[in-house]
Amino acid sequence: MKKLILISTITVAFLAGCAMNNPYASNGVDNAIANAQAKYNKAHSQMVAWKNTKKVLEKAKKLAKSNPKKAIALANEAAYEAQTALDQSAEFEKTWRAEVPK
Amino acid sequence: MLKKLIKIVAISMISTTIVFAANFNAQAEKDRKAFVDYFLKKFENPVANRDKYFPYVPLKELKKDYIYPLKFQDFQDGPLSWYRPSKEQFAEINDFPPYEIPVDDGEELFNKPFANGKTYASCFPNPAIKQNYPYYDVHRDEIVTIGMAVNECRVINGEKPLKYGKGDLAKVVAYLAVKSRGKKIDIKIPNENAAKAYEAGKKLFYKQRGYLAISCNECHVKSAGKRIRAEALSPALGATTQMPVYRIKWGGLGTLQRRLAGCVKDTGSEKPKMQSKPLKELAYFLTYMSNGMKLFGPDTRK
Numbered sequence: 038m039k040k041l042i043l044i045s046t047i048t049v050a051f052l053a054g055c056a057m058n059n060p061y062a063s064n065g066v067d068n069a070i071a072n073a074q075a076k077y078n079k080a081h082s083q084m085v086a087w088k089n090t091k092k093v094l095e096k097a098k099k100l101a102k103s104n105p106k107k108a109i110a111l112a113n114e115a116a117y118e119a120q121t122a123l124d125q126s127a128e129f130e131k132t133w134r135a136e137v138p139k
Numbered sequence: 140m141l142k143k144l145i146k147i148v149a150i151s152m153i154s155t156t157i158v159f160a161a162n163f164n165a166q167a168e169k170d171r172k173a174f175v176d177y178f179l180k181k182f183e184n185p186v187a188n189r190d191k192y193f194p195y196v197p198l199k200e201l202k203k204d205y206i207y208p209l210k211f212q213d214f215q216d217g218p219l220s221w222y223r224p225s226k227e228q229f230a231e232i233n234d235f236p237p238y239e240i241p242v243d244d245g246e247e248l249f250n251k252p253f254a255n256g257k258t259y260a261s262c263f264p265n266p267a268i269k270q271n272y273p274y275y276d277v278h279r280d281e282i283v284t285i286g287m288a289v290n291e292c293r294v295i296n297g298e299k300p301l302k303y304g305k306g307d308l309a310k311v312v313a314y315l316a317v318k319s320r321g322k323k324i325d326i327k328i329p330n331e332n333a334a335k336a337y338e339a340g341k342k343l344f345y346k347q348r349g350y351l352a353i354s355c356n357e358c359h360v361k362s363a364g365k366r367i368r369a370e371a372l373s374p375a376l377g378a379t380t381q382m383p384v385y386r387i388k389w390g391g392l393g394t395l396q397r398r399l400a401g402c403v404k405d406t407g408s409e410k411p412k413m414q415s416k417p418l419k420e421l422a423y424f425l426t427y428m429s430n431g432m433k434l435f436g437p438d439t440r441k
Contacts, residue, residue, distance in 0.1 A: 084343075084417050086409045087350045118350075125352060133346040136356050137170065138177040 066105040069112035070097055076119035085126040090118045163334045164327075167427055170341065174360075174428050175211065178376045181364060182209035182221055196365060205364075214377030215435040221364055222371035229439060238313060238385035238437045241392045245314030248307055253296040259311065262292035269312075269319035270434055273423050274326065275333035282336055282419040285312055286394055303413035304397035309383045313392055316383060316436040324380065324434065326427040340424025343417055344375075349407030355421075358402075370441065379426045381438040388441060395422055 073094050080086035097111035181192045185205045193201060204223045219226040249259045249266065260266075272285035289311050290300035301308035328334050347354045355375065358367075363374035382395040396413050399421055404410040411418045 081409065084409075084411065085348060087407055088404055088409050089350075091409065122350075126346075126348070129347045129352075133342060133354070136345045136354070136361075137341070138173040138360070 066101050066108050066112070069109045069116070070094070070101060073097065073112040073116035073119065076116050076123070080119040080122045080126075083123070083126060085122045087118050087122050090115050090122070093118070163330055166334070167328050167337050171428055171430060175376060177360065178214060178363070178374055179209070179211065182207050182374075184208060185221075185364065193364065211431070212433060214374055214429075215380040215432055217378060217381055217438075217440070218371035218373035220374065220377070222366075225371045232439055236385075237387075237439055238392060241310045241385065242313045242317055242437065244307075245310035245312070245317075248311050249314050253293070253298050255296050257296050259289070259292055261296065262288070263315070266315050266318040267322055269316050269436075270322035270325050273419060273426060275329055275336060275423070277329050277333070280332055281416075282423050284396070284414065284419055284422065285315065286396065287414060289315075303394070304400070305389070305391060305393050309392035309394050309397075312394055313383050313437045316434065319434050320436070322434050324426060324429050324432050326423070326430055328427070336420050337424055337427060339417070340420035340422070343421045344424055347406075348403070349405075351405075351407040353406050355402060355425075375425060375428065377429050377432055379422070379429055380432050380434050381436045381440075383437050384440045385437060386440050392437065395426075399425075 077086060077090055077094055080090070093111050094115040097108045097115060100108040100111065181188070185193050185196075185207055186198070186201050189196065189198065189201060206221050206223055206226065209220055213220045216226070219229050252258050268288075269285055272288065273282045275281075276283045286303050286308055289308055290303075293300055301311075328337055344355045347357070358372050359375035359378065362372050365372055379395055382398070383392045384398065385392050386398075396418050399418060400410050400413065403418075403421075
């Protein structure tokens, strides 16, 4: 019995840790979509957005009412892509000049 | 006394303008010379310079399929400049160039009167103008492309603008390109804002992007002269001389911006809109890099 409780506790702690570890996860569908939209807008304005992000975000918006679970997953995917595009852009901002022939 | 004073002020103003104009151009000229030099060295002797530029290309292929040494004007041919199999293939295709009919259509459109009775010639009395596009309009404070000039001509004459990138607009641009063949590209950087636009275009060219994290530079400078499967990668030097191009993939003509937008999309980025500021800046930078090269467009590509 003690063993079972220990295993359950470890499993719950592990899953909770995984959920908390995703920096882009949001709770409600509206929050998730708003978060993704804000990140996408920022990436788009800097002309660094990836080519599928908008499509994924639009799909999330369409599914918001009929399938909120799927919509959240898609919105989080879009948010993750947009944030990665922004991070990537910031990183390459430091290095691109070294590529210019001298 | 007053005349002398006016003369001194005028001379000093002109000298200041010249000095500053030279400064706006200085970085771009430095970049261009290094850019041209890179390509000339790379294609001077690919067999001898294999370790430096073509380490993974089989020696047999370098000896058999590579054309060298390439001179500055040779780069007008893009991927056909260095890769013999492509050059031979396209020489056969260009026995009956697929762009000829669209160019004829372009000529017809150019000479067809608008509703007000005028033609494009009212805006472009000398159609040999492509060597100066895109240019930085200091009064409007923006880059003006040849496509914009064509559409502005239509609007001035009471016509609706054409869709950018392909179709009738590309046909008219192709006609202007034919008329400009042999003219040397002459892009200027007239003021500080133009220099900023050039720098923005340069950054777009060299900075990696998209989910593939590649840049224009990766394929068309560093990997120019290599293949992706059977496709020869074209050098960025001279890339704008052949525009607009008839692409077999498109089944028609496309402008420089259409090609650039496609390339940006291929990196895994969002496709930029035609005539958007970043795309115009990229075209401005890239065309400047080929300054002094004779125009050759339109041409045929896969």
